Amino acid sequence: MTDADLPDRDDDSLLAAEYVLRLLEREEERAFEARLERDSALMREVNAWSERLSGMDAEFAAETPRAAIKAHLMERLFGAPERTTSIWQKLSLWQGLSFASLLVAGFFAWQVTQLAPVDTPASGPLYVSEIAAEDQSLRVLAVYDSDSDALQINRTAGQAAAGRTLELWVITDGNAPVSLGVLPDAQTTEITLPEEFRAQVADLTLAISDEPPGGSPTGQPTGAVLAVGTVTEL
Amino acid sequence: MSTVDEIETLIGKVSLGDRQAFSRLYDLTHAKLFGVSLRILNNRASAEDVLQETYMKIWRYADRYASKGTSPMTWLITIARNTAIDKLRTRRDSEDIEGMAETLASSGPTPEQVAVASGEAGRIAHCLEQLEEPRDKAVRGAYLEGLSYAELSEKLSVPLNTIRTWLRRSLISLRECMEQ
Incomplete structure (x- = not known):
């Protein structure tokens, strides 16, 4: 090793430290990066300094940014999330009821049977569906009593937007939704289930869409599908 | 699996375009990286911009990590720090140096x-x-x-x-x- 080698090596090491610290002027930085591309010894110096100085990283105190930042980031990278979700896409998100909501639904079903006139005891099977929005902003319980062919409806959370109505739909696998009518402003109501669906209650899916006053003018959902639920036998 | 190992694994998956791994990597590391940009920029709004730019770079350049030979957190912090410093320098180029915050x-x-x-x-x-x-x-x-x-x-x-x-x-x- 000649005398000249040492200062050179040292100079590169210090240049690497200055590069890591971001102390080089823009021109020097560019020149250094050009050298880095083809000089693996220089790259090792940069990594060694990065590791050495990283001891100070503990002095960067963790901080919480606004939660919306992650959503912005994801949208910038991967595009806007699907806003017009089809009924069938929604359904895949709502396979079955959660245990907790099933308990609530069960309690409501029990109340329904308790309120039923004594001379018509519920003897046939009972079915329940929790028709709920993903964020729980709208939640409707439906209980079907096979003795009366009636769907007891109880809206437990949410309501129609101003100047809009909620319309209830029944869907069988692979078929277009069939309207069961517009839900009234009252929290509870009773809707007779059309005969064609009575034999396959457990396989039905119920959905609620946002519609103009009086319900969908086309016979198919025209507004957003707000809530979806499948049917469970109690 | 230790956190360091998990972060390393996640960066590997991100380099293959795994969005779920990217989401998890964000959850695990964003508080620290936000701390880095906030310390340097001393302004939450700018630091939040820089945080997003940092993760966009991480998404784009994750495949370069393995060849860098540094630990995963050091690599992530380096990106956050450099992005914040770039922002700081752009800002200062157009600003009177007198207005510099007393940050030491x-x-x-x-x-x-x-x-x-x-x-x-x-x-x-x-x-x-x-x-x-x-x-x-x-x-x-x-x-x-x-x-x-x-x-x-x-x-x-x-x-x-x-x-x-x-x-x-x-x-x-x-x-x-x-x-x-």
Whole structure:
């Protein structure tokens, strides 16, 4: 090793430290990066300094940014999330009821049977569906009593937007939704289930869409599908 | 699996375009990286912009990680720090330097707390302490606040034509101390 080698090596090491610290002027930085591309010894110096100085990283105190930042980031990278979700896409998100909501639904079903006139005891099977929005902003319980062919409806959370109505739909696998009518402003109501669906209650899916006053003018959902639920036998 | 191993695995998956892994990587690391950009920029809105840019770079360049030979957190923090410093320099180019924030005494754990926190951190904290006051402030100011030579010169009242020599000597002492 000649005398000249040492200062050179040292100079590169210090240049690497200055590069890591971001102390080089823009021109020097560019020149250094050009050298880095083809000089693996220089790259090792940069990594060694990065590791050495990283001891100070503990002095960067963790901080919480606004939660919306992650959503912005994801949208910038991967595009806007699907806003017009089809009924069938929604359904895949709502396979079955959660245990907790099933308990609530069960309690409501029990109340329904308790309120039923004594001379018509519920003897046939009972079915329940929790028709709920993903964020729980709208939640409707439906209980079907096979003795009366009636769907007891109880809206437990949410309501129609101003100047809009909620319309209830029944869907069988692979078929277009069939309207069961517009839900009234009252929290509870009773809707007779059309005969064609009575034999396959457990396989039905119920959905609620946002519609103009009086319900969908086309016979198919025209507004957003707000809530979806499948049917469970109690 | 330790957190470090998990972060390393996640970066690997991100390099293959795994969005779920990217989401998880964000959850695990964003608080630290936000702390880095906030310390340097001293402004939450700018720091949030930089945080997004940082993760966009991580998404794009994750495949370069393996060849870098540094630990995963160091790699992530380097990206956050450099992105924040770029933002800082663009901002200062268009601003009067008089308006520069007094950031040298900014918040965060003290060097003593850090020394207790980890071995590597303890070593550099110890070695920084060996430097003559206020030379440790120069290294710290450059690394933690992203200050340039001109800014360090002004902050520490050391003439610009001597600050570079001064800091380079500090770095040599630091390297020697850490190699012991």
